[in-house]
Amino acid sequence: MKIIVTKDYDKMSEKAFEIMSGVVKSNPRAVLGLATGTTPLGLYKLMTADCKDNGTSYKKIRTVNLDEYAGLDITSPQSYVYFMRENLFKGLDIPLENTNIENGKAADAEAECARYNALLSELPRDIQLLGLGSNGHIAFNEPGTPFGTQTHVVKLAESTVKDNSRLFEKIGDVPTSAFTMGPKNIMQSKKVLILAYGENKARAVYEMVNGEVTESCPASILQLHPDCTLIVDEKAASLL
Numbered sequence: 001m002k003i004i005v006t007k008d009y010d011k012m013s014e015k016a017f018e019i020m021s022g023v024v025k026s027n028p029r030a031v032l033g034l035a036t037g038t039t040p041l042g043l044y045k046l047m048t049a050d051c052k053d054n055g056t057s058y059k060k061i062r063t064v065n066l067d068e069y070a071g072l073d074i075t076s077p078q079s080y081v082y083f084m085r086e087n088l089f090k091g092l093d094i095p096l097e098n099t100n101i102e103n104g105k106a107a108d109a110e111a112e113c114a115r116y117n118a119l120l121s122e123l124p125r126d127i128q129l130l131g132l133g134s135n136g137h138i139a140f141n142e143p144g145t146p147f148g149t150q151t152h153v154v155k156l157a158e159s160t161v162k163d164n165s166r167l168f169e170k171i172g173d174v175p176t177s178a179f180t181m182g183p184k185n186i187m188q189s190k191k192v193l194i195l196a197y198g199e200n201k202a203r204a205v206y207e208m209v210n211g212e213v214t215e216s217c218p219a220s221i222l223q224l225h226p227d228c229t230l231i232v233d234e235k236a237a238s239l240l
């Protein structure tokens, strides 16, 4: 794993932008695996500014997102599809039909997971962007998820529900399950770019990089990826 330590969040986002825009510029038809959460927001701002100010085009880019809450409608501001449209897609020239995410309202969850796995095989990713959970999760793969798992429905860990409750009015509103790509799907991307910032990620960063490769720390599987870059700010790197 290649590790880049930056001074702060903004510098982390700039470094991530260098890598992401390198992929987009070298292949205007690239497939980007994307993430939600607070971590990629700085990167998404730089991508939208680059499209607007420098004319970098996303017209032929395709995207696949990691995960979506189960039960939330696409009009719900807390849904990940809404998040992606607000924070990235509306600032790019990408046609929305080129963007993909699990359907959180799917009546048949198993069929939805199979559909998404088939889609991921049809659209091999050039890069997969990831954030890191404070418990070492990647996407919504909580500790204990078998590494061979593909897209599935997961019951969210209490710590994840708590971490994510900041975006909801009250903790009882946070969905308790979600659709997520599995570790196996994540490892199939040609490149992986994982970002983390802030003190509350320091333990998970340490375990991911220096701990053993174990399903108790889902992110530790990235030690086995042939082209994975981790960008962390000094606070998240403080235990390395």
Ligand code: F6R
Pocket: 034, 035, 036, 037, 038, 039, 040, 066, 067, 130, 131, 132, 133, 134, 137, 138, 139, 140
């Ligand atoms: C988001 C996702 C999650 C987040 C992680 C970190 O699509 O899959 O794994 O990346 O929970 O979240 P933030 O960035 O909000 O700290």
